[in-house]
Amino acid sequence: MKKFLAVLLLTIMVVAAQKAQAAFEDTYWGVRALGMGGAFTAVVNDANAPLYNIAGIANCVQKEVTLMGSRLFAGLDGVEIAANYLGFVYPISDEWGSASFAWSSLGTPGLARYDTFNVGYARKLNDITGIDDYYVNLSAGLNIKYLRQEINFDEEDKDLSDSKGAITGDIGILATFENGLRLGFSSKYLTAPDIGYEEKDTVSNMNVIGIGYFSELLPYVNIPTFTADLDVIFIDDEVKFRIGLESYILDDKLGIRLGGREEAFNIGFGYEFTFLNDSTLVIDYAFELPFEIEESYGSHFIALSFRFN
Amino acid sequence: MERIYKKLSLLIVVAIMVSFLVVDVYAASSEPYKTISSVADFSFIEPEVKHDKIDTVLAEGILNAKIRVDFGEATSAKAVLEYKIDSGEVKTSTNDAVMEDRDFYLGTKKGEITKDNSIVEYRIAVTFTIPEENNATSEYVLYAPADASSTTFVTANVISKIEGDIAAGGQISVFCGDQSKGDNGYVTVSVSPNAYDGEHHVVVDFLEDASSSSGTGQERENVISAASVDVEGVTEINNPIIIKNLPLQTETEASKFTMQYQNGAEWETAAGANLSVDKTYQLYSFAAADIGLYRVIESISLSKSSYRPDNRIVVKGKIGSNYPGFEFKYLQQGDSITIYNLKGRKIRKISADGSDPTIWDGKKDNGDWAESGTYIYQIKLKDGGDVISGTIAFVW
Numbered sequence: 001m002k003k004f005l006a007v008l009l010l011t012i013m014v015v016a017a018q019k020a021q022a023a024f025e026d027t028y029w030g031v032r033a034l035g036m037g038g039a040f041t042a043v044v045n046d047a048n049a050p051l052y053n054i055a056g057i058a059n060c061v062q063k064e065v066t067l068m069g070s071r072l073f074a075g076l077d078g079v080e081i082a083a084n085y086l087g088f089v090y091p092i093s094d095e096w097g098s099a100s101f102a103w104s105s106l107g108t109p110g111l112a113r114y115d116t117f118n119v120g121y122a123r124k125l126n127d128i129t130g131i132d133d134y135y136v137n138l139s140a141g142l143n144i145k146y147l148r149q150e151i152n153f154d155e156e157d158k159d160l161s162d163s164k165g166a167i168t169g170d171i172g173i174l175a176t177f178e179n180g181l182r183l184g185f186s187s188k189y190l191t192a193p194d195i196g197y198e199e200k201d202t203v204s205n206m207n208v209i210g211i212g213y214f215s216e217l218l219p220y221v222n223i224p225t226f227t228a229d230l231d232v233i234f235i236d237d238e239v240k241f242r243i244g245l246e247s248y249i250l251d252d253k254l255g256i257r258l259g260g261r262e263e264a265f266n267i268g269f270g271y272e273f274t275f276l277n278d279s280t281l282v283i284d285y286a287f288e289l290p291f292e293i294e295e296s297y298g299s300h301f302i303a304l305s306f307r308f309n
Numbered sequence: 310m311e312r313i314y315k316k317l318s319l320l321i322v323v324a325i326m327v328s329f330l331v332v333d334v335y336a337a338s339s340e341p342y343k344t345i346s347s348v349a350d351f352s353f354i355e356p357e358v359k360h361d362k363i364d365t366v367l368a369e370g371i372l373n374a375k376i377r378v379d380f381g382e383a384t385s386a387k388a389v390l391e392y393k394i395d396s397g398e399v400k401t402s403t404n405d406a407v408m409e410d411r412d413f414y415l416g417t418k419k420g421e422i423t424k425d426n427s428i429v430e431y432r433i434a435v436t437f438t439i440p441e442e443n444n445a446t447s448e449y450v451l452y453a454p455a456d457a458s459s460t461t462f463v464t465a466n467v468i469s470k471i472e473g474d475i476a477a478g479g480q481i482s483v484f485c486g487d488q489s490k491g492d493n494g495y496v497t498v499s500v501s502p503n504a505y506d507g508e509h510h511v512v513v514d515f516l517e518d519a520s521s522s523s524g525t526g527q528e529r530e531n532v533i534s535a536a537s538v539d540v541e542g543v544t545e546i547n548n549p550i551i552i553k554n555l556p557l558q559t560e561t562e563a564s565k566f567t568m569q570y571q572n573g574a575e576w577e578t579a580a581g582a583n584l585s586v587d588k589t590y591q592l593y594s595f596a597a598a599d600i601g602l603y604r605v606i607e608s609i610s611l612s613k614s615s616y617r618p619d620n621r622i623v624v625k626g627k628i629g630s631n632y633p634g635f636e637f638k639y640l641q642q643g644d645s646i647t648i649y650n651l652k653g654r655k656i657r658k659i660s661a662d663g664s665d666p667t668i669w670d671g672k673k674d675n676g677d678w679a680e681s682g683t684y685i686y687q688i689k690l691k692d693g694g695d696v697i698s699g700t701i702a703f704v705w
Binding site for chain 1: 687
C-alpha cells in the first residue's frame with residue numbers, strides 16, 4: 001500500500017502542470033459520469049473509463065459498447081453545441097487484460113469541432129505485484145490518444161489550415177479495497193501536446209486523484225448499492241473539485257445519481273434491462289444545470305449502452 | 310432775401326442728396342444696430358439667401374471668426390468681431406469682405422487668447438449693402454448671435470483639449486432657412502440672456518460626422534453641448550436648433566432618426582423633440598428644452614442578428630488595430646456582453662460605452678488571454694428584451 005501511494009505521489013510530481021487548451025477537458029462526455037458531476041476517477045468500471053481513468057477497463061467483466069448524444073446549453077437561441085461519445089471495452093482475459101477504443105467529439109456546426117480518438121489497454125496488477133486481491137484490487141492502464149481540432153475559418157483567416165492534430169497519452173491507476181475504499185489516479189495529456197494554429201497552444205496536462213467509497217448497503221441510512229466519489233483535479237495552476245453520488249435501487253436496476261462541480265449541478269439516472277443470455281441494455285440520462293449562464297434549460301445527455309459476453 | 314432763399318434751397322437739396330448716400334452703418338452711422346430676425350425682413354430683387362455661417366474656433370490660443378455670407382446681390386460687406394476674454398474689456402477686429410463670384414468672404418478675425426481654458430465672449434456684426442429695385446441700396450446688419458431679444462454675448466467656452474494644452478471647441482452656426490419654404494430666417498440658435506451667467510456657459514459645438522467615411526457606420530452624431538452641463542439647469546434654448554449638416558441619404562425621413570439627450574450618465578431618447586429633416590439643406594432640427602448634450606442617431610430596424618458579431622472566429626496572433634477582436638455592433642451605453650467558456654464559467658463581462666462596435670479582445674476579466682476554444686456570448690440590452698446568445702471561437 002505504501003509503495004502504491006509513493007508511486008502515486010511521484011507520478012504527480014513528475015508530471016508538471018502546463019498551459020492551456022480547454023476544449024478537450026472531460027466535462028462533456030460519459031452520461032453515467034456526468035450524472036455524478038464528472039466525479040468518476042475512482043468509480044470507473046464501464047465503457048466511460050477510457051475518458052476518466054483508463055485503468056478502470058480492467059474491471060469490466062463483459063464487453064461493453066456505449067453511444068452518447070447530447071445537447072449543451074439548451075434554450076439559448078443561437079447556441080448549438082453537441083457532444084458525442086462512442087466507447088467500446090473488450091476484456092480479453094485476466095492474464096491479457098482489457099482493451100478499449102473511444103471517440104469523443106465536441107462541436108458547433110459551422111464553427112469548430114474537437115475530436116479525440118483513444119486506444120487503451122489496462123490490466124490488473126495483483127499477479128505482478130504479489131498483492132493479495134482479497135484486500136485490494138489493483139489495476140493500471142495506458143491510453144494513446146489522437147487530438148484533432150477543426151476550425152471553419154472566415155475568409156480573412158483562410159491562410160491558416162483547417163485542422164490541427166497531435167498525439168498524446170494518459171495513464172491511470174485504480175485501487176479498490178476490500179472495505180469499500182477506492183482510490184484512482186489519472187494523468188491525462190501526458191505530453192501536453194501543442195495543437196496551435198499560429199501560436200503554441202498546449203492541451204494542459206491534467207492530474208486527477210479520485211477518492212471513492214462503495215457499499216452494498218450504506219450503514220446507518222441503508223442506501224443500497226451506494227457509491228461516492230470525490231475527484232481532485234490539478235490543471236495548470238488550478239485545483240478543482242468534483243463530487244458525485246450514486247445508488248442503485250429496484251434490484252439494482254435503476255441507478256440514481258447526483259453530483260456537481262464548480263460551474264454546474266448534475267443529476268442523472270440509468271435503467272438496466274437484463275436479458276436471458278446475460279446481456280444488458282442500459283439507458284442513461286444526465287442533466288447539468290450551469291450556475292452562471294442565463295436563460296439556459298441546461299445540458300442534456302443520453303446514452304445507450306450494451307453489455308454482452 | 311432772394312439770395313438767401315436760393316442758398317437755403319441749395320442747402321436743402323444738398324442735404325437731401327447727402328441723405329441718399331451710402332455710408333458704412335457700423336463705422337459712421339449713429340443708428341443702432343439693426344437686428345434682422347427673419348428672411349422676410351429683406352427685400353432682395355432675387356432673395357437668394359443660401360445660408361449665413363459664422364464659425365469660431367478656439368485653437369492654439371487664437372480666436373478665429375470666419376464668416377461667409379452667400380448673398381448673391383450684395384455689393385459690399387464688412388464684418389466686425391467684438392470679443393471679450395475672461396470678462397475683460399471689449400476688443401474689436403474689422404475687415405472688409407472679399408467678393409468672389411457671387412459670394413462674400415469676410416475673412417478671418419483673430420483675437421489673441423492668452424491662456425488655456427479662457428472663456429471667450431464674442432459677437433459678430435456683419436454689415437452688408439444690397440441693391441434695391443430702384444437701384445438704391447440698403448444696408449443691413451446681421452448679428453451672431455442674432456436673437457432679437459438679446460444683445461448679449463454668446464460665451465464660447467473651451468470644452469475640450471487636444472494635443473496637450475491646446476484647446477479646441479466652441480463653434481456657432483446660424484442657419485438662414487429656406488425662404489421659399491417660409492422657414493424663419495437667421496436665428497436658428499438663440500440663447501437667453503441668462504445663458505452665460507457664469508455658470509451656464511453656452512457652447513454650440515459642431516462635431517464632424519464620425520461615421521461618414523466608413524460607409525457602413527450607422528451612427529451619425531452631432532452635439533450641442535454646454536461646457537458645464539447642468540441637466541437641472543434653468544437655461545432654455547427657445548428656438549429650434551440646427552444640429553447637424555449631415556450627408557443625408559436619398560431616402561431621408563425624420564422617422565428614421567432619433568434624437569437623444571445626455572442625462573449625465575447615459576444617452577436617452579428625448580421625448581417630444583419633434584425632430585425634423587430638411588432634405589434641401591440637409592439639416593436636422595429639433596426643439597430642445599434645455600441646454601445640454603444632444604445627438605441624432607439613425608434609427609435602424611435591428612434584429613437579434615444585428616447585434617451578433619460577423620466575425621465568429623478570431624485568431625489571437627492577428628489581433629491588432631485592424632483586427633481588434635470580436636466586434637459586437639449597435640450596442641448602446643448600458644448594454645453588456647458576457648463571455649462564458651463551455652464549462653459554463655463566466656470569463657469576461659464587457660459593458661458597452663456607446664462606441665461602436667463593442668470589442669471582445671480575447672482576454673479574461675483578469676487580463677489573461679482566454680484559452681483557445683469555443684465560447685458562448687450573451688448580449689444584454691439595457692432596454693430589456695431577450696438575451697441574445699451565440700457561439701464564437703477564439704483560436705491560438
